[in-house]
Amino acid sequence: MIIELHGDNREIGRQHARGAIDMREEVASSVRSAAEAHPLTDATVRAQVDEVVRAWEDLTPATLEQIAGMADVYDLPADGLLVAALGTYLRCLDRTHGPAEGCTTFATTGSAPLLVKNRDNVPGFVNRQTVLRVRPTHGHQWLALSTAGAPGVHSSGMNEFGLSVADTHVPSTDVGPGVPRFASMMHLLEQCTTTGEAVDYLLGTPQMGLGNLTLLDAGGESAVVECGYRSTVVAMSSHDPESSTPGGVLATNHHITPALATCLLEPPSNTPASNSRARHEVVETFLTRPEATFDLASVQSLVASHVGDDGVGDIPGSVCQHGPNVRSETISTTIFDPVARHLDLCLGRPCSDEYTRIPVTV
Known part of the structure; x- marks a missing residue:
């Protein structure tokens, strides 16, 4: 279940691919789909991808090395894996968007803080999820839920x-x-x-944009950083009670800061923002309950929750999303305990599937 990785970044990419070699056809299919949507024979696409590569050679050469290592093992073109990893970026440059549904994250405060994520994607994506335990040549060890064929931490993670x-x-x-x-x-x-050091890194490094990062450390310090290319902003912080809730911080699939809220890319029907805001409100209500406790059981109950009584999470506000009317459904849940240094992982739907506990180091 866990892919153990160590060494330099090219070797980490190779080991990830070898550990997920049974997913090669799914990875190859994603490369083919990405090439159809954004062919490198198109001069505009080629220029957009080349611009990213030039930037990454300076900002994150490790990412390019991991992609190269995966390409070696999967016997797939590195350019193809790169375009697949850049799919959402290229769609935003096209001014198009994906499904209305999306992920939900939050961090709780108190003596036993937890960082939680419901990961949502198209149903077939559930089979591409990988669990990585990494000992890099330089830097801290880390554990992550990630994706076969994708570099880095492709969902959520915790370090030693x-x-x-x-x-x-x-x-x-x-x-x-x-x-x-x-x-x-x-x-x-x-x-x-620490969360403070991570915030400093994010604010001091040019970000590609396209999302929010929710952070929590062993001391209970939490934050949500909204990442844009022109503006990267701390949206919520446990250091600023006016920006956070009494129980913690949260993020769904829209920005809340003025600098970035107006940049949301969505259709005229407003569907993505409506779904995102409905889930945001449900989690915010959970985090602001009077005299609330945020133990593991209560958190697991929230991430498994549906709006309505039919047991199907296709109504806006359902944190566990699935059903005939959703394109992107909940495919896993991660609950990180930064004090105990372990992950409780549910691969599947948290309303029906079991959790497995995984330590960050062995």
Whole structure:
């Protein structure tokens, strides 16, 4: 279940691919789909991808090395894996968007803080999820839920010091050739030990945009950083009670700061924002309950919750999303305990599937 990785970044890419070699056809299919949507024979696409590569050679060469290592093992073109990893970026440059549904993250405060993420994607994506335990040549050890064929931390992770991070996608017009979320999460886990240090890294490094990062450390310090190319902003922080809730911080699939809220890319029907705001309100209500406790059981109940009594999470506000009317459904849940240094992982739907506990180090 766990793919153990160590060494330099090219070797980490190779080991990830070898550990997920049974998923090669799914990875190859995603490369083919990406090439159909954004062919490198198109001069505009080629220029957009080349611009990113030039930026990453300076900002995150580790990401390019991991892609090259995966390409070696999967016997797939590195350019193809790169275009697949850049799919949401290229769609935002096209001014198009994906499904209405999306991920939900939050961090709780108190003596036993937790970082939580419901990961949502198209149903077939559930089979591409990988669990990585990484000992890089340089930097801190980390554990992550990630994706076969994708570099970095492609969902959420925690390092040996308990620093934890999870992302949510936000379709936005404020995008550019900065560091993508999956690379920023890897770098901050390898370089930082506290939420404050991670925030400084994010604010001091050009970001590609396209999302929110929710952070929590072993001391209970939490924050949500909204990432844009022109503007990267701390939206919520446990250091600023006016910006956070009494119980913690949260993020779904829209921005809340003025600098980035107007950049949301969505159709005229407003569907993505409506779904995102409905889930945001449900979690915010949970975090602001009078005399609330935020133990593991209560958190697991929230991430498994549906709006309505039919047991199907296709109504806006359902944190566990699935059903005939959704394109992107909940495919996993991660609950990181930064004090105990372990992950409780549910691969599947948290309303019906079991959790497995995984330590960040062995």
